[in-house]
Amino acid sequence: MGKKEPQPTARVQVYFENPKVEAALRREARVTKAPMSRAAERAIERGLQRRPQADPEDRLLSLDRALRDHMRATARDMTILQELVVEFARAFFARLPDSPADSDPLLKAAVEARIEKMLDQAAFRLSASDRASPVASGGPQGVPGPALAQMESRSFHAAE
Secondary structure, eight states: OOOOOOOOOOOOOOOOSSHHHHHHHHHHHHHHTOOHHHHHHHHHHHHHTTOOOOOHHHHHHHHHHHHHHHHHHHHHHHHHHHHHHHHHHHHHHHHSOOOGGGGOHHHHHHHHHHHHHHHHHHHHHHHHTSSSOHHHHOOGGGOOHHHHHHHHTTSSGGGO
């Protein structure tokens, strides 16, 4: 068995016209702690394999962009929802007649209690959606399971 003779190393000089390619190559060399020539060789190998692996920092950059786009869309959606609620309240109060009973403190207290109950039920449904069925565990403020089942049948949660 004879010794294998080493192949002569090919030397190539590359001029980058696109500064982004050079920056990406420098970044890859820095991340892999390899010389520029070794990073260039690996990049060429990946290109010749037709399945290049993504640069780790590029993946992080794409995740950052996706998160930023998601946050922008969520902020837009929340603004739309807020405007819809305000428009609904405007239409509701424009068509709701005022009555002398509106200034009754007992009526105001009853309305506030109903609003608090509604908010508690909504918060319970939201927190219970991650866990088991809310009907089995009972509802907010001691609402038994069967009574909650009746409330659930009218909610958005039942549509899921």
